[in-house]
Amino acid sequence: MTVLLVITILALIVSGIGLIVFIMLHSGKGTGVSDAIAASLYSTQSGTSIIEKNLDKITIIFAIIFMVALIVLMIIYPQGTIAGQ
Secondary structure (H helix, E strand, O other): OOHHHHHHHHHHHHHHHHHHHHHHHOOOOOOOHHHHHHHHHOOOHHHHHHHHHHHHHHHHHHHHHHHHHHHHHHHHOOOOOOOOO
16 A cells, blocks of 8 residues: 555545534534534524534535545546456
């Protein structure tokens, strides 16, 4: 295994887990985990919107890392090259 392959696979795994965690933190109709946290921390609606904006940014960053790792893996191992090894 090359160093690039190991780094790419680790980035894919970490970003995949991060995506799952941060998507689960998003509120879906006012009943999400982020609403429960925001309700205990902030009593105003503006606090909730700040938390949601930060969750959106973090989720987008993890999604970009995930997609870049997938593209790099597709370049490293084109279709059919893994079976020949």
